[in-house]
Amino acid sequence: MTDAILVLNGGSSSLKFAVFQQQDELHLLVRGSVSSIGHHPRLHVAPSELSREIDRSLGDEPIGIAKAFEAIVSYLEDHALLRRIGTVGHRIVHGGQELTQATLLDERTLDALHRLEPLAPIHQAINLEIVQLAGRLLPEAKQVGCFDTAFHTARPELARLYGLPREMSEQGIVSYGFHGLSYRHIAAKLRERYGDAAICL
Template sequence: MKNAILVLNGGSSSLKFAVFQERGDLHLLARGGVSSIGHRPRLNVAPTAFSPEVDESLGNGPIDIATAFNAIASFLADYGLLRQICKVGHRIVHGGQEFARATLLDARTLDALHGLEPLAPTHQAVNLEIVELAGQLLPDAKQVGCFDTAFHAARPELAKIYALPHEMSEQGIVSYGFHGLSYAHIAARLRDRYGAGAGGRTIVAHLGSGASLCATQAGVSHATTMGFSTLDGLVMSTRCGSIDPGVLLHLLKDRKLSSDELSTLLYERSGLLGVSGISGDMQTLLASSEPAAAGAVDLFVYRIGREIGSLAAALGGLDTLVFTAGIGEHAPQIRQRICGSAAWLGVAIDDGLNRGGEELVILPNSRVDVLVIPANEERAVATELISFDNSLINPVAAGRD
């Protein structure tokens, strides 16, 4: 019986996957991915009751996304999981103004999503190539897209618009926000912990190669640091984050950069890599004794601390602070420094708990709960697929959302 969901989550340098079985709830059958696609790629699969642990090299040079996909497909076939799949859920970074919930990926939808590639050049084309590959591998499976921008669609209008002529906003030049599937998973975890209030006035720090913060109230997005594109907001691995638009005009008009050169600069040569001149990898920078590495880390922490203040103002205070994603989960010294910058909000964390892998890492006198929760965008996608199927079964109820 085919009752398994395959989730595919393509990033700029990785392809993650998970397989869940629907038995009233979601049961994980397998989870893993191909990492470091551009440099010494590896296939890693976590052990479960249905699949073994895998850690194997896929070569010493870069591979394309199709090769990474084929490695995952071979693993799923070898362990009998491929034939169980009836639905494929895809994380797609940009849904634009049109797609604010899980959507069947038919020809019309795919054409519209291709049109959004300039707004997420390092992700959107990859996401859509994975949809094509999955359709070829599993032609009878339902292909459904879930969008990183969708979680932020409910934000107040003031949190979306720029101070540009109104007709430009009408044309879609607005703040969309990203990492929404990660934030949706955290909101679900907070509801499990706190009930419907989901931690109250919360700031979630999704800190990985791409990084952003999201302010939520009762699990609903109110403000976020990324905007029209994935360049905005925090300092990232190779992306610049917020920058004075005058700098961009200067680079185009006075330095005579082409649009392609400017795009490469902002997406691939800036951020931690650009400031340090060493690496965009946080662990590499933390291990380095070079002053430039320390300077890049200092800037990363400073900008996060400043944005936490801005989002706390938007919320009218702070009840809960959550760290997630690669740096957020695995760099306790970064969490310590960020929390130190937020001490004025009542944040106080316990160094032992912070370094010991606990979920709640606060001192008894902290006025803010500080949590470390692993990212799980794949489960968020699978959950959306179930909601998508339920909406097809009960379209009247779906229309009341």
């Protein structure tokens, strides 16, 4: 039964995760993180119907994103969640000018995302390493990317241009905007609470 979605959000110092069951609406099963991966890594899992709260050390030595992923996989296996995952959703910092909505991550798309690494050298590489790790672990699962830059693509062209020669802008050196997934969530919550008045807030 592959009725669950694993969501992964990797950064320079942490790897956050959540698992949702696909019903009429998404139902959160569990969420947590591996934090402080460059110092004293810890696994934290919030209390849920599936698990008590967990907050434990993963050792005194720094770990990479692959070891953080392994810690999460071990937890999911221990709680019989891994075999239920049919889709993996990834927060990816940079989608460039073309990837402006949630997108299935295939070979062509991943090649395009790797070419964007110079524009977000730390986070983009980490995000794509996580996609690779998840693809190896769950080869039958769909891998879907959601992009922080996508929220900002509706801005007018003038707002995206720097005071640089036009040929540089044409090569992709423009203002993309980041943290778009957070902004989208905040905007949705404001509209939910205030309705059309949220546009003026």
